[in-house]
Structures are given as C-alpha cells and as structure tokens.
Amino acid sequence: MINHTFNNDTIVAVATAPGVGAIAVIRLSGPEAITITNEVFKGKDLSKQASHTIHFGTIRDEGKLLDEVLVSLFVGPHSYTKENVVEISCHGSDYIVQQIMQLLLKKGARLANAGEFTKRAFLNGQFDLAQAEAVADLISSDSALSHEVAMKQMRGGFSQEIKRLRAELVHFASMIELELDFGEEDVEFADREQLRTLILNIQAIIRELLKSFELGNVIKNGVPTVIVGNPNAGKSTLLNKLLNEEKAIVSDVPGTTRDFIEDEINIEGITFRFIDTAGLRETTDKVEAIGVERTMQKLSQSSLIIYLFDMMEVTAEEVQAELDRLNPKKLPLVAVANKIDQASPEKLAAFASIDNLVQISAAEGANLDDLKQALVEKVNLGKLNTQSQTIVTNLRHVDSLNKTYAALDDVLNGLALSISNDLVAADIRRALYSLGEITGEITTDDLLDNIFTKFCIGK
Numbered sequence: 001m002i003n004h005t006f007n008n009d010t011i012v013a014v015a016t017a018p019g020v021g022a023i024a025v026i027r028l029s030g031p032e033a034i035t036i037t038n039e040v041f042k043g044k045d046l047s048k049q050a051s052h053t054i055h056f057g058t059i060r061d062e063g064k065l066l067d068e069v070l071v072s073l074f075v076g077p078h079s080y081t082k083e084n085v086v087e088i089s090c091h092g093s094d095y096i097v098q099q100i101m102q103l104l105l106k107k108g109a110r111l112a113n114a115g116e117f118t119k120r121a122f123l124n125g126q127f128d129l130a131q132a133e134a135v136a137d138l139i140s141s142d143s144a145l146s147h148e149v150a151m152k153q154m155r156g157g158f159s160q161e162i163k164r165l166r167a168e169l170v171h172f173a174s175m176i177e178l179e180l181d182f183g184e185e186d187v188e189f190a191d192r193e194q195l196r197t198l199i200l201n202i203q204a205i206i207r208e209l210l211k212s213f214e215l216g217n218v219i220k221n222g223v224p225t226v227i228v229g230n231p232n233a234g235k236s237t238l239l240n241k242l243l244n245e246e247k248a249i250v251s252d253v254p255g256t257t258r259d260f261i262e263d264e265i266n267i268e269g270i271t272f273r274f275i276d277t278a279g280l281r282e283t284t285d286k287v288e289a290i291g292v293e294r295t296m297q298k299l300s301q302s303s304l305i306i307y308l309f310d311m312m313e314v315t316a317e318e319v320q321a322e323l324d325r326l327n328p329k330k331l332p333l334v335a336v337a338n339k340i341d342q343a344s345p346e347k348l349a350a351f352a353s354i355d356n357l358v359q360i361s362a363a364e365g366a367n368l369d370d371l372k373q374a375l376v377e378k379v380n381l382g383k384l385n386t387q388s389q390t391i392v393t394n395l396r397h398v399d400s401l402n403k404t405y406a407a408l409d410d411v412l413n414g415l416a417l418s419i420s421n422d423l424v425a426a427d428i429r430r431a432l433y434s435l436g437e438i439t440g441e442i443t444t445d446d447l448l449d450n451i452f453t454k455f456c457i458g459k
C-alpha cells in the first residue's frame with residue numbers, strides 16, 4: 001500500500017479506443033488496483049508478484065470464464081500515476097471489455113473520469129501541469145511538427161524555461177520581502193538596477209514565447225486555408241483532389257457549393273485545413289447569397305488563401321483586380337490558374353503578370369505538387385528550428401504569459417516611481433502567480449477540471 005497519494009479510491013477505464021481490435025487494454029489505478037484484479041484473476045497470486053511483471057491467466061466471473069488475459073503490474077510509486085496500476089490486456093471485443101469492466105466495478109473500482117489517470121499523475125508529482133497537458137497534445141498530434149512540439153513539452157522543455165524565469169524572480173521577491181522585515185531601517189538587499197534588468201530580460205523572453213504561439217497554434221491546429229474564387233472555377237474539384245476523396249459535390253452548375261466543406265491533410269509535416277467555399281458572385285438566390293457572405297467571413301479568418309480561377313473565363317487584369325479587392329490585408333495568398341488542360345500556350349502566357357502564379361488542372365490533378373510546394377513555402381516553417389526554439393501551443397499558457405507580462409510592467413513602473421517596497425513585492429508576487437499557473441505550482445480545482453476533462457477517458 002502507498003500512502004503519499006491524494007486518492008483512496010481505485011479507478012478503472014478502458015484505455016484503448018472502442019470497437020473491435022486485436023486486443024483491448026483496461027487500466028486500473030489506486031490503492032486497491034491489485035487487490036481488485038486479484039479477486040477476478042485466476043493465475044498467480046498478484047499480490048505476491050513484483051512490480052513491472054506480466055502474468056498470464058484468466059478472468060472469471062463467479063467461475064464463468066470471460067477471457068484469457070495478460071495482466072501487467074506496476075506497484076506504486078513506480079507507475080504512471082504513482083499509485084498501484086494494473087493493465088489488463090484482453091481480446092478486443094466490446095462484449096468482453098464490457099463484461100470485465102462490469103466485474104471490476106462490482107468488485108469496488110470506480111469508473112474513471114476523463115483524464116483522471118493523468119490528473120492523478122500530476123497531483124502525485126509525476127510531472128507538472130504543462131507536461132500533463134502535453135500528454136493530451138501528444139495523443140492528438142497528427143503531423144511530424146505537432147508530434148515534435150508535444151513531445152518536447154511532455155519531456156519538460158517548456159516547463160524548464162518557465163521554471164528558470166520563475167526561480168530568478170523568486171530570488172528577488174524574497175530579497176525585497178526581507179527588506180520589508182527591516183521596516184524603517186532603510187536597508188536594500190535587492191539591487192534595484194539588477195532587478196530592472198532582470199525584468200526586462202524576462203519580458204523579452206516572454207515576448208518571444210508569445211510570438212511563437214502564432215506558429216504553435218498553426219502546428220497544433222493546422223493552417224486554416226480557404227479556397228475561394230468565382231463559381232465553377234473548380235474549387236470543389238481541387239479540394240477533392242487534395243483530399244483524395246469525393247468530399248464536395250462537383251458540377252458544371254455555377255453556385256454548386258453553398259456551405260463550406262473542410263478537411264485536413266498533411267503536407268511535408270504541416271497540417272493544412274482546407275476549406276472549400278461558395279463561389280463569389282452577385283446572386284439573387286437567398287441561400288447562395290448567405291454562402292457568399294460566409295465565404296467572405298472565412299476569408300478574413302483564414303491564415304492562408306488559395307485564390308482559384310478558371311483561366312478560360314477571366315483575364316489577368318480581372319484576376320489582379322479581384323485579388324486586390326479580396327485581400328486588402330495582404331494575408332498570405334497563392335493565386336492558382338485552373339483548367340490548364342483546356343488552355344492554349346498563348347492563354348497560359350497571358351497570366352505571366354500575376355505574382356507567384358501556380359497553374360494546375362484540378363480535374364486531371366496536374367501540377368498539384370507545385371501547388372503544395374507553394375503552400376508550404378507560404379507557411380514558411382522552413383526557417384523554424386523546432387529543436388532549439390521553445391514554441392507555445394496552448395492558449396492557456398498564452399493567457400498566463402500575458403498576465404505575467406502585465407504584472408512585470410507594473411513592477412517596472414513601480415521601480416521608476418520608487419513606490420514602496422510592499423507594492424513592488426505584491427506586483428512581483430502577481431507575476432510569479434501567473435507564471436506558476438503554467439506549470440501548476442499554482443492551481444485551482446476549476447483550472448484542473450478545465451484541463452483534464454478535455455482528455456480522453458482512460459488517459
């Protein structure tokens with residue numbers, strides 16, 4: 001039995017995805033994890049086995065054979081949650097899994113909440129909060145970059161940076177508070193000039209971290225890439241080709257697409273979220289008009305624009321005018337001429353004036369690699385060194401960093417105005433508090449609930 005945990009109940013959940021699979025894993029954590037499993041397991045006496053061992057046997061409900069299984073034992077604190085943990089690998093039938101789950105619940109385990117294993121791991125000091133959050137990011141990572149960033153955060157890269165900043169501030173906070181103890185005696189343990197330099201340094205680092213979020217967000221959630229253009233330009237055809245799937249309806253009737261259709265693909269490790277939209281035109285059709293309005297909305301919210309046109313239908317001047325009209329904010333944009341399969345060499349040459357134009361045939365899939373290359377270059381992650389740079393991917397961390405920054409501004413102002421020590425100390429403490437929220441030195445129940453309920457059950 002272990003006594004350093006906060007929980008005295010034992011939780012159970014299916015750790016593998018639902019549906020039929022070769023095997024499924026049921027996981028228990030808590031003081032009774034081994035005892036409860038032992039009651040339904042026929043094989044060796046699990047309570048007498050060493051940690052980190054695996055045992056073959058059967059699971060029985062009052063003598064009725066449910067399955068042949070492998071049981072892995074982790075005796076606390078040498079486990080993910082630091083509690084006793086058992087993992088039962090059974091055959092991957094939903095029926096078997098449900099029967100074993102029922103049995104374990106009957107024997108006194110409780111159904112785990114979402115993320116409860118990881119929450120216990122955090123509460124028991126296995127890792128800090130930013131690392132726990134990275135576990136969820138890792139599970140949902142779907143590209144080389146999102147995987148890399150999540151892995152780095154899970155292994156503590158980001159946390160170390162935050163903790164280092166915090167440690168430096170703590171030092172000064174304690175000096176100033178020491179001065180407070182001396183009251184009227186007018187001693188100065190904390191060098192004000194050094195403190196100012198330190199705070200400016202920390203602010204510079206925070207600015208870098210905040211800047212990295214632009215990228216971090218793109219890495220984690222994909223680059224929202226909207227495909228816009230006139231009706232019949234071939235936008236839906238292009239989306240389908242990119243996705244390799246007949247996702248959107250294609251027809252020669254202009255105004256086919258009315259609502260947006262989106263899906264993700266991975267290009268060179270970057271996730272792009274392509275959004276097909278209603279073709280842009282003046283229309284009296286009520287539904288289509290709503291579609292066009294939404295296209296304009298999507299356009300302003302996206303990170304990257306593909307402007308697609310049918311080269312048989314428009315002139316270079318018209319295209320240029322439309323580009324200027326649609327993209328006044330100069331968001332990253334790739335102009336794409338479609339239907340080269342129908343175009344004469346003269347026609348192809350007629351669009352030479354348009355910057356960085358890519359010419360494709362969506363229907364035939366011609367030059368799609370050029371388009372992909374152009375998209376990757378626009379996102380410009382090439383320059384990024386994900387190995388050495390710390391990248392913030394979490395909105396919660398951004399919020400805490402902003403609060404820290406503001407508190408540090410107050411410290412600087414306070415120092416400039418030579419305000420009293422206790423006020424300066426209070427501002428430093430506020431900065432420390434916000435930094436501490438990131439790694440979880442400071443937590444509230446609400447904060448933890450918010451984080452862990454977004455996890456899957458069983459993790």
Ligand SMILES: Nc1nc2c(ncn2[C@@H]2O[C@H](COP(=O)(O)OP(=O)(O)OP(=O)(O)O)[C@@H](O)[C@H]2O)c(=O)[nH]1
Pocket residue numbers: 229230231232233234235236237238249250251252253254255256257258277278279280338339340341342360361362363364
């Ligand atoms: N020849 C040729 N036809 C194409 C090409 N791409 C698309 N088309 C045809 O153009 C017509 C319109 O294609 P869609 O993909 O539905 O066009 P859209 O831009 O989504 O149109 P809306 O949804 O109405 O705005 C269809 O008949 C396609 O088969 C191409 O590269 N070459």
Ligand SMILES: [Mg+2]
Pocket residue numbers: 235236237248249250256257276277279
């Ligand atoms: Mg369409």
